Amino acid sequence: MFMSSQLALKNMGLILRFLGSLLVLDSILHCMVQAKVQYYDFVLKETNFTRLCSTKSMLTVNDSFPGPTIRVNKGDTVYVNVHNKGKYGVTIHWHGVKQPRNPWSDGPENVTQCPIPPNTSFTQEIIFSDEEGTLWWHAHSDWSRATVHGAIVILPAPWTTYPFPKPYGEQTLVLGEWFKGDVMAIIDEALATGGDPNTSDAFTINGQPGDLYDCSNGSTYRLLVNYGKTYLLRIINAVMNEEQFFGIANHKLTVVGMDGAYTKPIVTNYIMITPGQTMDVLVTANQSPSLYYIVSTPFADTTAPFDNTTTTAILQYQGKYTAPSSIPFPTLPSYNDKAAADNYTKLLRSLANKSHPVKVPVNITQRIFMTVSVNQLYCPNASCSGPDGNRLAASLNNISFQTPTIDVLQAYYGHLSKVFSNDFPKQPPYFFNFTGDVGNNTLYPSLGTKVLTVNYNDAVEIVYQGTNVGAAENHPMHLHGYSFYVVGLGSGNFNNITDPKSYNLVDPPLVNTIGVPKNGWATIRFIANNPGVWFMHCHLERHASWGMDTVLVVKNGSTRETSIRPPPKYMPPCSKT
Ligand code: C2O
Ligand code: CU
Numbered sequence: 409m410f411m412s413s414q415l416a417l418k419n420m421g422l423i424l425r426f427l428g429s430l431l432v433l434d435s436i437l438h439c440m441v442q443a444k445v446q447y448y449d450f451v452l453k454e455t456n457f458t459r460l461c462s463t464k465s466m467l468t469v470n471d472s473f474p475g476p477t478i479r480v481n482k483g484d485t486v487y488v489n490v491h492n493k494g495k496y497g498v499t500i501h502w503h504g505v506k507q508p509r510n511p512w513s514d515g516p517e518n519v520t521q522c523p524i525p526p527n528t529s530f531t532q533e534i535i536f537s538d539e540e541g542t543l544w545w546h547a548h549s550d551w552s553r554a555t556v557h558g559a560i561v562i563l564p565a566p567w568t569t570y571p572f573p574k575p576y577g578e579q580t581l582v583l584g585e586w587f588k589g590d591v592m593a594i595i596d597e598a599l600a601t602g603g604d605p606n607t608s609d610a611f612t613i614n615g616q617p618g619d620l621y622d623c624s625n626g627s628t629y630r631l632l633v634n635y636g637k638t639y640l641l642r643i644i645n646a647v648m649n650e651e652q653f654f655g656i657a658n659h660k661l662t663v664v665g666m667d668g669a670y671t672k673p674i675v676t677n678y679i680m681i682t683p684g685q686t687m688d689v690l691v692t693a694n695q696s697p698s699l700y701y702i703v704s705t706p707f708a709d710t711t712a713p714f715d716n717t718t719t720t721a722i723l724q725y726q727g728k729y730t731a732p733s734s735i736p737f738p739t740l741p742s743y744n745d746k747a748a749a750d751n752y753t754k755l756l757r758s759l760a761n762k763s764h765p766v767k768v769p770v771n772i773t774q775r776i777f778m779t780v781s782v783n784q785l786y787c788p789n790a791s792c793s794g795p796d797g798n799r800l801a802a803s804l805n806n807i808s809f810q811t812p813t814i815d816v817l818q819a820y821y822g823h824l825s826k827v828f829s830n831d832f833p834k835q836p837p838y839f840f841n842f843t844g845d846v847g848n849n850t851l852y853p854s855l856g857t858k859v860l861t862v863n864y865n866d867a868v869e870i871v872y873q874g875t876n877v878g879a880a881e882n883h884p885m886h887l888h889g890y891s892f893y894v895v896g897l898g899s900g901n902f903n904n905i906t907d908p909k910s911y912n913l914v915d916p917p918l919v920n921t922i923g924v925p926k927n928g929w930a931t932i933r934f935i936a937n938n939p940g941v942w943f944m945h946c947h948l949e950r951h952a953s954w955g956m957d958t959v960l961v962v963k964n965g966s967t968r969e970t971s972i973r974p975p976p977k978y979m980p981p982c983s984k985t
Contacts, residue, residue: 444484448476450500452556453493459586460609461623466555466590467494467547473615474582474646475558478534478545482565486534490524496592497523497980501548502534502560503684504668504920506889509973510535511817511940514888517549519943519959520817522982530980539668539891540564542580542642542686551949554591557582557646562668571670571759575690576637581629583654583681583704585647585715586610586617595953602785602800603793604713605950611647611704611719618720619701629721631702633693640664641689645681648949650706650714651749651882651923654679656723657700657736662690663756667919669891670759678740680707680749682884684921684947697725699735709744709926710881712782716743749882750925754897760915768893768913769867769933776860776870777902778805779836780885780924780946780956782878783853800878801954802946803853805836808955809945810857814982816959817941820859821975832858832958842875843900843927850877853955859941860958864965866936871902872924883951885930886921887960889942892934893918899928907931921947936962939972 455468469475480486490500501515513532514520524530540562547556559580564570585608587594598605610617610624617624633639645652655661655678663674665688673690681687702721708714722735741748760766783801785808790797801808812819812827819827840849862868872885893916898907911931924930945957964971 444481446480446484446486448478448486448488450476450488450490451493452491452498454495459617459624460588460621462588464588464590467498467552468555469558473555474584475556477559477561477580479561479563480536481563482536482538482540484536487531488534489529489531491529492524492526494526497525497549498547498552498556499523499549500532500545500556502543502545504543504686504891505534505539505560506537506891506938507535508537508938509940509971511889511942511972512975512979514942515548516888516943518811518813518815520941521815522980523549524980528980530978533976536562541665541668541670541688542644543668544644544646544686546646551591551595551648553646553949554585554587554648557584559642559644561642571761571764572664572673572690573638575640576634578640578642579631580642580644581721582614582644582646583652584612584615585649586612598950599953601793602787602798604800607713607715608648609715610717611652611715613702613704613719613721616721620718620720630724631721632724632726634726635693635697638690638692641691643679643681643687643689645683645685647683649683650708651680651682651884652704653707653740653748654681654704655738655740656691656702657738658695659691659700659723664688664690666756666917667891667921669918670764671917672757672759672915674755676752676755677738678748678752680752682882682921682923682947683949684884684886685919693725697727697729698732699724701735701737703738703740705740706743707741707745707749708881709746709749710879712879712881746926749923750897753923756917757915758918766893766915766918768895768916769935770913772867772869772933774862774866774868775834776868777835777873778870779842779873779875780804780883781806781850781853781875782951782954783808784851784878786852801853802951802956804956804958805833806850806853807832807858807958808853808855809957810855810955812857816859818979818982820941820961821972828857828859828959830859830861832860841901842873844876846876858958859961861961861963862936863963864936864939864970867933868936869931869933871929871931873902873929874924874927876927880927882923882926883956884921884923884947885944886947887942887944889938889940890934891918891920892932894922894930895933896931897925897928899925902929938962939964939970
């Protein structure tokens with residue numbers, strides 16, 4: 409009796425071990441199925457496009473605007489061979505793709521690589537890990553991203569599905585910005601004079617300005633739907649300089665994801681989406697079959713010049729009905745409705761369920777307090793076109809980032825000196841009433857290529873503090889190589905005693921870009937488990953151009969698996985090396 413039950417136990421152990429190895433085998437097979445590798449060719453070249461009654465030549469990928477969509481399953485790897493057949497050097501960035509241990513293919517100009525020279529190619533390896541939903545890619549050199557961008561659709565891994573009923577159809581909606589002029593000339597001129605860059609002439613939805621602009625109503629983008637069906641809209645804000653309110657007449661939006669991660673569903677009439685962000689939205693075609701306007705309009709609560717025009721597309725029911733005499737138009741918040749913007753952002757929560765758990769760092773090992781400011785630099789004889797003859801600038805912790813001529817990654821990896829310094833400060837040079845009457849406090853930033861270095865696996869907290877220096881506004885802060893939890897958002901000066909009490913450590917949204925409220929603050933947290941050299945910047949392009957940037961260097965861990973991968977055989981050359 410005793411013996412046999414022992415034998416039984418032993419047999420049971422063997423059976424369990426056998427089952428165990430089957431499970432291991434199964435998960436290996438599973439991984440093999442998941443680890444799909446895909447190849448794309450991106451040919452960058454000048455192409456003629458006509459919008460708003462005028463034609464211009466502009467840089468595109470594969471002759472299209474927006475550019476081609478990369479479509480993968482979670483966990484895939486993609487090689488993109490980027491052929492530059494344009495006139496100037498360009499880089500491409502995969503916005504929101506974490507690229508574990510692989511900053512070499514991340515793309516920001518002179519941060520992780522030098523530009524791809526004309527008539528050469530560079531193959532980038534894009535490693536997907538836990539991202540699922542929608543991201544995008546864009547050029548990351550000067551202002552070329554205005555015309556060089558496209559969607560990245562990340563479907564659930566094989567054998568898994570969405571955390572919501574499978575939609576009947578899905579469509580990517582890329583919000584863009586149209587400049588009649590040459591975008592590169594616009595930023596070059598602004599940087600030469602020190603003044604504000606020209607604003608755009610239109611916004612676009614999937615490349616089309618829509619019915620409210622000249623010469624545009626023949627080509628307005630139409631989203632065809634069937635009555636009673638639900639559609640997943642993948643909305644990408646690829647606009648250069650303005651946040652956007654977006655809505656569809658008579659239709660509720662249900663937000664289910666953002667920046668490649670799922671959210672708790674939010675039912676709303678409008679969203680506020682900053683440049684850099686993506687939002688996945690379900691829409692059910694449950695209204696009388698007809699036409700309805702899809703509208704995107706700027707949120708720009710600022711004294712800075714901005715494009716105050718409105719782009720439209722049409723949600724069009726299929727089937728027979730009499731077209732309405734006037735197409736219903738949604739009511740969206742007005743351009744300066746800060747409360748509407750902030751209220752929406754505060755609704756965002758991670759899905760936070762068993763299959764999509766959240767792990768918010770609680771024992772912080774790196775605390776950083778970072779002011780986000782628009783500033784000015786002196787110009788000799790007040791000869792610049794900014795305020796008081798000064799030059800417009802921007803900064804983080806009062807350092808206006810100076811882009812080096814050799815990329816920071818190469819300098820860091822190869823121990824080159826004099827390219828950057830390691831002393832980005834963990835707090836501003838001094839504290840003042842950041843969001844009130846700032847007087848002349850830090851109107852004039854210092855210049856430098858200072859990077860912020862943290863250890864592998866540090867639990868990092870950054871409090872972004874918007875300031876009233878120069879012109880206050882909402883700043884969409886973006887970090888490469890990571891998604892981060894937004895644990896708190898607030899107005900005014902951050903209070904380090906009372907404000908942390910309001911932190912959401914249960915289901916904060918996991919994003920790669922967060923709009924720091926105008927004259928307010930936002931706190932983010934993440935574990936620094938991706939070694940590399942990662943750009944951090946405001947995603948309003950003019951602010952990034954003026955120096956509202958820094959670089960986060962995450963040191964290697966102690967093993968090969970926790971260290972930066974070795975560089976690929978070929979990297980585009982830096983002209984100054
Ligand atoms: Cu959308 Cu530095 O990136
Ligand atoms: Cu900004």
